[in-house]
Amino acid sequence: MSELDALKKKRMLELQQQAAYQQDAQAEQEQQIQEQLAQLEAMVRPLLTPEALQRYGNIKIAHPELTVSVLVALGRFAQSGKIKRVDDNMLKTILIELQKTKREIKIKHK
Structure with missing residues (x-):
């Protein structure tokens, strides 16, 4: 084996x-994120009424990326003490507010 082949092999092993x-x-990072989301969900779930819990479950299945935003928003409200119980109407309001920021796309026609 030439020196060049040895260097190539060494570099390949390093890569x-x-x-x-x-x-x-x-x-590991993905696992940590999943653990944090599970902890957040465990904190938020008891605050949800049965109707809100059903809506949350539907959102979790249909729009997993939105679920994270909902959990974060509910977690912030719960930690700040702003909410004690989340009903279906409150969850709808939160969803509308979260989706407003994503839907405000302006298209200009020339």
């Missing part, structure tokens, strides 16, 4: 190790 390390770090 493989680096890629494996990055995958492990990413998997």
Whole structure:
């Protein structure tokens, strides 16, 4: 094996190790995020009325990315003491407010 082949092989091994390390770090980060979301959900779920809980479940299935925003908003309200119980109408209001920021797209025609 020539010196060039040895260097290529060494570099390939280094790149493989680096890629494996990055995958492990990413998997660990995703696991931490999932754990934090589970903790947040455990804190928020008891505050939801049965109707709100059903709506939350529907949102969780249909729009997982929106679920995170809802959990964060409800978690903030709960921690600040602004809410004690979340009914279906309050959850609808929160959803409308969260979706307003995403829907305000202006298209100008020339």
